[in-house]
Amino acid sequence: MLAAGARATSPPVFPEPEGAHEQQAAEVAAVHGAANQAGRRSLQIARARFVRAYEVHTVDVRAIILVGGLGDSTAHENESFAGSLLATYDVLGKPAVVRVIERLKAQSINAISVISESPMAGSAKLPVAWTDAPAAQFWRIAENTFSDIAQAGAEAVLVIRMGGYSEFDVDDFLQRHLDGRAHVTRAVDPNGAPLEMFVINASRRNDAAYLFRHRLQQTRSLCGQWVSRGYHNPLAAARDLRALAVDGLLQRAQLKPAGMERRPGVWVARGARLDRRARVLAPAFIGAAARLHATAVVTRCGVVERHAEVDTGTVIEDATVLPYTYIGAGLDIAHAVAGGKKLLHLPRNVEVEIADPKLMDVRSQHAPLRALESAASLAAFLPVQIFRGLLATSQRKQPAELPVAVKTPSAIKTPAEVEASSEASSFANFAVARRYGDH
Amino acid sequence: METTRPVVVKRIPERLNLRQARAFCREIEPILISDRPQIVFDCSQVKQIDAAGVEMLLRCLAQVIKHDGDVKLAALSPEMAVILDMTRTERLFEIYDSSSDAVLSFSRFLPSALKQPAMFIKPAVPSGTDPGPESSEAASEPGEDATAEAAA
Numbered sequence: 348m349l350a351a352g353a354r355a356t357s358p359p360v361f362p363e364p365e366g367a368h369e370q371q372a373a374e375v376a377a378v379h380g381a382a383n384q385a386g387r388r389s390l391q392i393a394r395a396r397f398v399r400a401y402e403v404h405t406v407d408v409r410a411i412i413l414v415g416g417l418g419d420s421t422a423h424e425n426e427s428f429a430g431s432l433l434a435t436y437d438v439l440g441k442p443a444v445v446r447v448i449e450r451l452k453a454q455s456i457n458a459i460s461v462i463s464e465s466p467m468a469g470s471a472k473l474p475v476a477w478t479d480a481p482a483a484q485f486w487r488i489a490e491n492t493f494s495d496i497a498q499a500g501a502e503a504v505l506v507i508r509m510g511g512y513s514e515f516d517v518d519d520f521l522q523r524h525l526d527g528r529a530h531v532t533r534a535v536d537p538n539g540a541p542l543e544m545f546v547i548n549a550s551r552r553n554d555a556a557y558l559f560r561h562r563l564q565q566t567r568s569l570c571g572q573w574v575s576r577g578y579h580n581p582l583a584a585a586r587d588l589r590a591l592a593v594d595g596l597l598q599r600a601q602l603k604p605a606g607m608e609r610r611p612g613v614w615v616a617r618g619a620r621l622d623r624r625a626r627v628l629a630p631a632f633i634g635a636a637a638r639l640h641a642t643a644v645v646t647r648c649g650v651v652e653r654h655a656e657v658d659t660g661t662v663i664e665d666a667t668v669l670p671y672t673y674i675g676a677g678l679d680i681a682h683a684v685a686g687g688k689k690l691l692h693l694p695r696n697v698e699v700e701i702a703d704p705k706l707m708d709v710r711s712q713h714a715p716l717r718a719l720e721s722a723a724s725l726a727a728f729l730p731v732q733i734f735r736g737l738l739a740t741s742q743r744k745q746p747a748e749l750p751v752a753v754k755t756p757s758a759i760k761t762p763a764e765v766e767a768s769s770e771a772s773s774f775a776n777f778a779v780a781r782r783y784g785d786h
Numbered sequence: 787m788e789t790t791r792p793v794v795v796k797r798i799p800e801r802l803n804l805r806q807a808r809a810f811c812r813e814i815e816p817i818l819i820s821d822r823p824q825i826v827f828d829c830s831q832v833k834q835i836d837a838a839g840v841e842m843l844l845r846c847l848a849q850v851i852k853h854d855g856d857v858k859l860a861a862l863s864p865e866m867a868v869i870l871d872m873t874r875t876e877r878l879f880e881i882y883d884s885s886s887d888a889v890l891s892f893s894r895f896l897p898s899a900l901k902q903p904a905m906f907i908k909p910a911v912p913s914g915t916d917p918g919p920e921s922s923e924a925a926s927e928p929g930e931d932a933t934a935e936a937a938a
Binding site: 675677678679680681690692695697699700701702703705706 | 803834836837838864865867868869871872873874
């Protein structure tokens with residue numbers, strides 16, 4: 348299978364002998380003119396003084412996206428939250444890994460293999476070869492995938508580990524790789540810090556194997572470098588997930604919320620159920636099939652991802668509610684990431700496990716199970732209320748005797764008793780006022 | 787003016803779920819119904835607290851206020867601070883960094899010992915990360931509240 352490869356310009360193909368410039372220029376000009384006449388066949392460019400001929404041809408580029416690969420890291424920033432890798436969590440409606448796949452496809456890289464340590468719901472529907480790999484086999488599978496891709500005829504392989512979310516120009520990266528004539532080219536950020544993105548010549552399997560065996564930390568030989576000037580988020584901790592969502596809402600990154608902009612800055616995805624009394628203040632995002640109960644408030648870059656539910660009176664302020672998370676009534680979720688029975692409070696940098704389902708719970712990812720849960724809670728509602736009504740004693744006790752203050756009639760109801768003497772004095776004052784007035 | 791009435795410091799258990807909360811409530815019942823009780827809850831060991839635990843704290847506060855006393859919280863663990871913040875109950879209590887500060891506060895005015903809510907603390911931003919404009923806004927807004935609170 349041939350990928351609809353990324354176009355790249357190869358280095359000069361034709362030699363440039365001394366003294367042959369004018370002749371070559373004439374030839375090139377002739378070809379150029381003929382090509383213009385024929386239309387869309389121009390492959391060469393002639394310059395005024397120095398004649399350099401370039402050939403534009405198609406390079407078969409394929410991509411491997413590695414999701415995870417840190418192994419059993421117990422480090423604080425282990426690229427996961429509540430048991431799942433950050434790259435597989437929704438950010439404004441779509442997982443970061445899906446956003447990277449879409450960006451690659453938009454840049455003509457269609458053959459993409461994803462190797463993920465953490466399974467993702469809906470990965471089967473993606474137009475990529477998705478492999479769920481256990482941590483122990485992760486890098487071995489990556490190596491084998493590279494070999495398979497090389498055997499299938501790829502010329503260059505783009506390897507991205509997520510890890511971080513990057514917005515970069517694939518064509519520019521490939522061009523740098525071809526121009527540099529390196530076996531491996533690594534992306535670095537503008538400060539020179541290495542990113543986990545590589546272009547590897549498909550024929551250099553040993554270089555690739557060495558790189559994979561060292562978890563993308565070492566190259567076998569000196570590698571080329573390409574400076575990525577696009578947006579980059581390391582996605583090392585849940586804090587970064589929140590930062591990515593904020594950057595998306597504030598349009599610092601190119602990722603767009605996957606929904607319709609109902610009002611300026613308020614994005615609502617399909618199937619979201621918002622109570623009439625719920626308030627959503629821009630910028631904010633409400634994901635697909637998410638639910639906001641009455642008087643719930645989402646504000647200051649608040650994000651409620653798909654199938655999440657925010658109960659009555661709860662405020663989501665500068666916080667992200669991850670998919671399938673239920674947030675109880677009357678709570679204040681501020682500066683936090685909530686999901687999977689865990690809440691990360693960003694200013695305190697504390698991750699708290701919340702076991703109480705009244706405060707926070709996880710909804711099933713399977714629609715039939717969710718429907719069953721709803722039906723069960725509905726069926727249980729009436730018996731529970733009847734039971735409570737039977738057992739509960741009346742809480743409202745009338746006091747035996749009302750206090751004197753309560754019994755006293757209101758002062759408004761009693762007619763005003765104006766004394767004659769006071770009336771006379773008030774008129775006297777009035778007369779004085781009139782005497783010294785302007786009129 | 788110094789008071790001679792005793793201040794009771796009670797350490798809250800590590801887990802405060804429904805069962806533990808009931809047991810704790812039973813334990814401190816005599817103190818709650820005493821005349822003008824002065825109670826400090828040391829929360830340094832709390833690792834897990836649920837809605838029942840928060841409700842227990844509120845019930846204690848209500849009971850103590852009825853008897854013209856006060857309950858203060860001291861040495862909040864981060865977990866408990868997050869839960870109190872989340873359930874909007876931290877604003878109902880006076881919170882101190884340590885039990886000794888909380889005890890002293892019953893006899894004298896200690897405005898500087900009052901623990902600032904964590905929202906006012908500037909988040910630790912990793913190096914090379916732009917905190918963004920909204921974080922500065924978040925830091926400036928609560929500062930005004932803090933001033934107002936101190937003035938009050």
